[in-house]
Amino acid sequence: MDPTVIQTSLDAEAVAREQNNAAIIAALNKSGLSEVESSWELDVINDAEHGRWLATLGAEAIAELPYRFVGGRVVLLMTWVDPAYRNHRVATELVSRVLDEIRESGKKITIICPVVGEFIARNPEYTDLIDKVHPGSGA
Secondary structure: OOHHHHHHHHHHHHHHHHHHHHHHHHHHOOOOOOHHHHOOOEEEEEEHHHOEEEEEEOOEEEEEEEEEEEOOEEEEOOOEEOHHHOOOOHHHHHHHHHHHHHHHHOOOEEEOOHHHHHHHHHOHHHHHHEOOOOOOOOO
16 A cells, blocks of 8 residues: 555544544533433443443443553543534543542553543542553643
């Protein structure tokens, strides 16, 4: 394959990731639930087999936060929210529930995901979860 085509594809993926992160971070600014959102039954499930937490609405997965275990830490890789559900506090719910579950496990986190980093910056009560030796590029 032509190296120019490969680089263009990689550049396009990087731009898409940045746009995804920017959209989700912008949605973190939203506060309060609408009447529709407050009636949602949002579940957060640890899909350990595939190394990800899923936010589901009924049977539909609408968001995910993949992770890996490295040296006893939980490395949080990226947050994805279905565009139809952005600006509805889905990322906020997903990240807060994931961090609460990690806290209960007694593990520390390394943050690669800028969405998680921004969430913790806005919710400093989670700062103690960040591994001091390996905080990650998103911290």
